[in-house]
Every structure is written in C-alpha cells, then in structure tokens.
Amino acid sequence: MNSSRRTQLGALLAAALWLSGCATPARQLPPEAAFWAGRIAVQIQSQPAQSLSAAFELQGSATQGELQLLSPIGSTLAQLNWTPENAKLSQGAHQWSGTSLDELTTRLTGTPLPMAALFDWLAGQATAPAGWQVDLSQWAKGRIQAERQSPAPAVQLKLVLER
Template identity: 30%
Template sequence: MPLTRRLTLLAFAAALAGCATSTAKLSTATVGDYRDTIDLSGKLSVNYQKDGRQESITGNFNWEQRPGAIDVALISPLGQTVATINVTPNSATLVQGGQAPRTADDIDSLTQQALGWPLPVSGLRDWLQGYALDAQGQRFRASPANNSVTTRDGWRLRFVEWQDPAAPQPAPRLIQAERAASGDITDLAIRIVVLPAA
C-alpha cells in the first residue's frame, strides 16, 4: 500500500480513538465518573479485510474533550501529526497536511466519505471512559467483573485492562472492539490503548 494512503488510513483510523458523531447527538452519562472534560492520549491498531486483502493500520492520538467540542490530533508511528479533527454540535472538520479542510454535518458522514469503511465514531466518547449503550439502548458501565457488551450499533466491546483495577470505578486502559461486517469491510477489529495521564 502506498505510504500516502497508509498515512491517510492511519489518520482516519486514529479518529476511532477520539471522535464523535456530533456532540449534539452523543449520549451523556448521568452516573458514575463520566466527565465532559477530558484530555487523553493513546495508541491504536486496526485490522480488517477489504476486497479479499488483509489491511492493518497503527497510530497514536491525542484527544481533548470539552463541553460542546472534541479535538483530535492524529499522529503517525513516526510522531508526525497527519490530521486534526474538530467536532462541534453543528459540524465536523478534518484537516490533513497540504489539503483543504473537509467539513460535514457530522463526523460519521465525513469519515464515511473519505474512507468508505465504518468507524465507531458515535460511541467512542463513551467507550474511552468505560461506558457504552447496549443493544437495548441501556447505559452500560464496564468494570473488571462486567467487561463486555454488544452495542446498539453492533460493535462487540471488551474492556480488557484497566488503569487501576482496584479503583471504585476503574478507567479503561485497553479496549477491543470488533464488528463482523459492514458493506465490503469484514472482520474489523480495533485495539485501543489509553495511556495513563502524565
């Protein structure tokens, strides 16, 4: 795969670790330690099949979430910022080096236009804090004793490791998300590592 295409895919894949459909459309937890303001960084890897070929992408991300806005920096394995994403209640904007900004009403539309394969963008704001909406639309709070759920939109989540397993409500360190098929993409697996705060 050409390097430029790999970096483009990396950028969008990294968005998995820090995007949302639109802050106006995101669920808001009213229980536990859910926070509207967070700063996270981490690593992720994405594996999937498309057109009979196995594809793999790795990268890093920085994620800043404030009430009404999410900002994501997408970083190559060599440490270069390859894209930034800003999500507000009204729009999502993606900027890649040397290209004009791309804007859409929501980040789902924007990434679908660019990639043509699904990103679990609408749930990740919750997932990164150990929450999800289950298949019945009920609030799920992950814990070491209750660490897996199938989401409303068909993702199978497993919260594998924790920042501090002994905490009353531990924050996730390793999240694995899988989806069997979506369009021409099959066997999509995402591994997200949330790094501890500095």
C-alpha cells in the same frame, strides 16, 4: 518625539501586528474537556485488507471534540474537529468539511468509527452501537478492543491508553 523614535515605534507596532497574525487561535474546547492519548489501530477485513496504526490525542466529547493522529516522531498526520454544527478533517494540505462525523472518519480510516460509543468506552461503559461488540475486560489497564461484524467488512479497533 523625534523621527528615529517614531520609526522604532512604528517598526515595533508592525512586528507586533505581524506576530499576532501568526498566532494560533485558541481551541474552542472548554478547558475541562476530557483528554486521552495513546495508540490506535484499525484493521478492516476488506479486499485488500486495510489497516491504520498511529499515536492519538483525543479530547472533548461525542458532541464536540478533536482527534489528532500522530506519526512515531510526533508530527500530525491528521486532525479531526467536530461540533454539533459541523466537522472538519485536515490531512496535510487537504481539508474536508461536513456535518457527518461518520463520513469524515470513513475518509480518515476507511470505515465509520462509532465516536459516541468510543467516548463511553473510554469512560468504561460498554455501549454497543449497531453491529459493534466491545471488550472492556482490560479497561483498567488502559486497553480497549472493539469489533464490528456487520455491515461487512469486519473491523477491529484497538486502543492502548498512555498512563
């Protein structure tokens, strides 16, 4: 093999290795994991009042999943991943890890969200964790509303699912 050919092969190998290092790792969720997308709004009746509204993509289950909050132009505002062993929240350059999904949803939204119940609500089951009430009367139209009165402050959660 001549020197020029070896140089070309070496460059090709280097480029392939460099590109493989840039590849995004495959998601850890099984391919049959449930998936939902739409809009989410969280209002917290604190002093001062807090609110969050974003597009979302949610997949997985209460034990293992991923939640992405997206801006109106589709850029990722935050990403929350969880498994039975741990949870991770990424917001821009900031990352937090822990074993408590409540802790990370509080950091993300200002209040702990009932993620296990949320998956039940998406399936049309009116599970009511402590302090929460859910309204699934518009579930068939892709609308879910839930409220928490206690502990204070009161929280309203609204989901509008894409068709």
